[in-house]
Amino acid sequence: MxxxxxxxxxxxxxxxxxxxxxxxxxxVVRLADPLIQGSVLVAPTIDPAxxxxxxxxxxxxxxxxxxxxxxxxxxxxxxxxxxxxQYGSSRGPVRQAINLLRSEGLIDSHQGRGVFxxxxxxxxxxxxxxxxxxxxxxxxxxxxxxxxxxxxxxAPIAAPSDVAARLELPEGxxxxxxxxxxxxxGRPVQLSDSYxxxxxxxxxxAEDPDNEPWPGGTLTQLRSLGVxxxxxxxxxxxxxxxxxxxxxxxxRPGTPVFEVxxxxxxxxxxxxxxxLVIAGDRYxxxxxxxxx
Amino acid sequence: MxxxxxxxxxxxxxxxxxxxxxxxxxxVVRLADPLIQGSVLVAPTIDPAxxxxxxxxxxxxxxxxxxxxxxxxxxxxxxxxxxxxQYGSSRGPVRQAINLLRSEGLIDSHQGRGVFxxxxxxxxxxxxxxxxxxxxxxxxxxxxxxxxxxxxxxAPIAAPSDVAARLELPEGxxxxxxxxxxxxxGRPVQLSDSYxxxxxxxxxxAEDPDNEPWPGGTLTQLRSLGVxxxxxxxxxxxxxxxxxxxxxxxxRPGTPVFEVxxxxxxxxxxxxxxxLVIAGDRYxxxxxxxxx
DNA sequence: CAGAGCTACTTGTATATCTAAGTTTGCAAA
DNA sequence: TTTGCAAACTTAGATATACAAGTAGCTCTG
Numbered sequence: 001m002x003x004x005x006x007x008x009x010x011x012x013x014x015x016x017x018x019x020x021x022x023x024x025x026x027x028v029v030r031l032a033d034p035l036i037q038g039s040v041l042v043a044p045t046i047d048p049a050x051x052x053x054x055x056x057x058x059x060x061x062x063x064x065x066x067x068x069x070x071x072x073x074x075x076x077x078x079x080x081x082x083x084x085x086q087y088g089s090s091r092g093p094v095r096q097a098i099n100l101l102r103s104e105g106l107i108d109s110h111q112g113r114g115v116f117x118x119x120x121x122x123x124x125x126x127x128x129x130x131x132x133x134x135x136x137x138x139x140x141x142x143x144x145x146x147x148x149x150x151x152x153x154x155a156p157i158a159a160p161s162d163v164a165a166r167l168e169l170p171e172g173x174x175x176x177x178x179x180x181x182x183x184x185x186g187r188p189v190q191l192s193d194s195y196x197x198x199x200x201x202x203x204x205x206a207e208d209p210d211n212e213p214w215p216g217g218t219l220t221q222l223r224s225l226g227v228x229x230x231x232x233x234x235x236x237x238x239x240x241x242x243x244x245x246x247x248x249x250x251x252r253p254g255t256p257v258f259e260v261x262x263x264x265x266x267x268x269x270x271x272x273x274x275x276l277v278i279a280g281d282r283y284x285x286x287x288x289x290x291x292x
Numbered sequence: 293m294x295x296x297x298x299x300x301x302x303x304x305x306x307x308x309x310x311x312x313x314x315x316x317x318x319x320v321v322r323l324a325d326p327l328i329q330g331s332v333l334v335a336p337t338i339d340p341a342x343x344x345x346x347x348x349x350x351x352x353x354x355x356x357x358x359x360x361x362x363x364x365x366x367x368x369x370x371x372x373x374x375x376x377x378q379y380g381s382s383r384g385p386v387r388q389a390i391n392l393l394r395s396e397g398l399i400d401s402h403q404g405r406g407v408f409x410x411x412x413x414x415x416x417x418x419x420x421x422x423x424x425x426x427x428x429x430x431x432x433x434x435x436x437x438x439x440x441x442x443x444x445x446x447a448p449i450a451a452p453s454d455v456a457a458r459l460e461l462p463e464g465x466x467x468x469x470x471x472x473x474x475x476x477x478g479r480p481v482q483l484s485d486s487y488x489x490x491x492x493x494x495x496x497x498a499e500d501p502d503n504e505p506w507p508g509g510t511l512t513q514l515r516s517l518g519v520x521x522x523x524x525x526x527x528x529x530x531x532x533x534x535x536x537x538x539x540x541x542x543x544r545p546g547t548p549v550f551e552v553x554x555x556x557x558x559x560x561x562x563x564x565x566x567x568l569v570i571a572g573d574r575y576x577x578x579x580x581x582x583x584x
Numbered sequence: 585c586a587g588a589g590c591t592a593c594t595t596g597t598a599t600a601t602c603t604a605a606g607t608t609t610g611c612a613a614a
Numbered sequence: 615t616t617t618g619c620a621a622a623c624t625t626a627g628a629t630a631t632a633c634a635a636g637t638a639g640c641t642c643t644g
Contacts, residue, residue, distance in 0.1 A: 053627060063535075079594065090629050095595090103395050103545070105532050111595045112636030123529065234579045237415065238530040238548045238572040240397050243355075253395070256530045256548030256572070280530040280548070287526045287579050345597060371624065382599050387625090403625045404606030 054089050055096035061087075062097065066106050066117050077107065077115040105254035105281070118252070120281070124184075127286040150188075153179035156198050163195045166263050166273040174198035181248065188249050189282050194218075194274030200225060222264065222271055231265040236285060241277070249279050256280040346381050347388035353379075354389065358398050358409050369399065369407040397546035397573070410544070412573070416476075419578040442480075445471035448490050455487045458555050458565040466490035468498075473540065480541050481574050486510075486566030492517060514556065514563055523557040528577060533569070541571050548572040 065071045078086060083094045098115055101107045109115040157177045164171040175195040182190040204225055222229055237259045241251055249257070260276040278285075357363045370378060375386045390407055393399045401407040449469045456463040467487040474482040488498070498506075498513055506513040514521055529551045533543055541549070550570040555562050570577075 055627080060535075081594090092628055092630090096627085098595095099391070103532065104534075109595065110636085112593080112638085114594060114637095125527070229583045231583060232579075232581045234581070235417070236528055236550075236577040236579070238550055240395065240546050240548060242396075243352075254532050256532060258528075258530055285528040287524075287528070287581070289524045289526070289579070289581065291521045291523060347597080373624090384598055384600090388597085390625095401625065402606085404608080404623085406607090406624060 053093070054087070055093035055100065058083065058087050058089065058093060059097035059100045062101060063104075063106060066101075071117050073117050073119040075117050077117070079114060102252075103254045105252075108252055123284045124282060125286045126278070126283050127288070148183040150181040150183060151178070152181060153177055159195065163273060166261070167195065167197055167270045169197060176201050184282075187282075189279045191245065191248060191277040192274055194272055196272055197269075200227070200271060218264070218272060222266075227266045227271050229264060229271075230267050233263050233265070234287075235261040237261075238280065245277055249277070251279060251281070258283070258285065260285070345385070346379070347385035347392065350375065350379050350381065350385060350389035351392045354393060355396075355398060358393075363409050365409050365411040367409050369409070371406060394544075395546045397544070400544055415576045416574060417578045418570070418575050419580070440475040442473040442475060443470070444473060445469055451487065455565060458553070459487065459489055459562045461489060468493050476574075479574075481571045483537065483540060483569040484566055486564055488564055489561075492519070492563060510556070510564060514558075519558045519563050521556060521563075522559050525555050525557070526579075527553040529553075530572065537569055541569070543571060543573070550575070550577065552577070 108118050156174050158172045159175045161171050176198050178194050180192045238256050241257045257280050258278040263270050263273040400410050450464045451467040453463050468490050470486050472484045533549045549572050552568040555565040
């Protein structure tokens, strides 16, 4: 480590790349792009010729380090003060860069602790398999891997218009409305609102919330009601979560969710429709479609 | 409009809800939560008893107005200066609130113009239909509705390991690598990288990029090669886009993407695998799964 | 040794001020 | 009437400062 031979005259950021150093003898020199770390002149990490904003360049540099593995998952970034020193900027742009990377889902920050490269949980696969048996839905998966099912609502209501349309019933028809939250490995991963035509479940064990989670999942439950299932339709959308969903699913910023609208059809009519909100950082939806 | 009868003594935000007004006669009164707009005392819009940060409360208030329709899509928000006046805060929290709403996909901001409630384009449906014929894939849809196909790469390469695995070929086997960008209604909506085993397409019209887009889509193209398609598998993930993808798809902040890994299987072997990156604000993926 | 408490460090929030850069508007000149 | 330009707006970016609040590690005390 060579000791610094120059006094460092840091110009304001908007005047760069005019980095100016003055030697101990008073001679002024301009360098292309030095960076001062402690008392040592080191290689530059951001390109001063880049006309983009300082916070963009800082974010780019950190992103490169993260994606290249120089900053592996779980490792801490330098503190804000350290980044300010390292990039010769001020706290505003540094925090803006951190906010950007957080919104990209690359880092997590924790007050009092620091900023860390986000560990990506392994993606679980949620399958609906038209070839095999169609039973491996989310509810079943949750049960299989020891998840918990939190019952939030389980009551007959008058069908709202979208539900009625999907069940091909007149608006206001009585339906059994069920709301669940699935918790896997201690973390909430899925919210679910589902609706049965009430005449289908009236007087059956499916009317009792204490029977949830039903062993084998919804499809088994339907079959126990004597329903023969012919088809499942799913519409998969993605979006950023609402604040409520962020709260209920314990999501970190920069995590999108799936919104799945699923309808299960029996031979003659739709028998369940549901709306699932699934944490996008934990699941991949897997489909297998046979072509006749 | 009643003229204001009081001088307004704005206390710093962290001291609220101690709003203090002094009458022209010098008497000091405390009000639960007034707000000054211009010269008029108006109903409060944020709850000073709320212990959360000021920017959170501002964001909540604006979000409520947007979701309720008081601020309809396309309408402008008050300017930063206006919001500063309205909420009696400073520019920092106001901008922080705007950043939050932008990351939620609720607003767009344009330098020099203002901040506007985002118009949500209608969601198009991308179907893969196992019941009918399996031909309505993205490529075909793009063609149907008059989209454009931008060819970015169309060349044989040595298969990278993930592609080789999905095609059940040894790593390094020659594959035809194709990269497209789909543009619908003047906006890019999908990036696609797809791979054929090279022996399948060698010496056929499918080897020539000038034949793209193939009428009827990839499945028709495969059938023209004498391939009998039996199954399509799709893994659907969602995430925030990379900066590159944001650029290439022209995405606004707060828009997630789908990442679809699709493999098409013939009777004896996989014949195409592709990785699609789809703008999440434009499409809903629709699946119809028959249950035997 | 166990626990309380202090200290130093971290990120989070709020304020004030300045400059840059893009957009709209209206007025004046051609 | 049309064009050009200046003024007045808008958001974007950077800096400086202050304090709040959470965390970790150390030391002191019992």
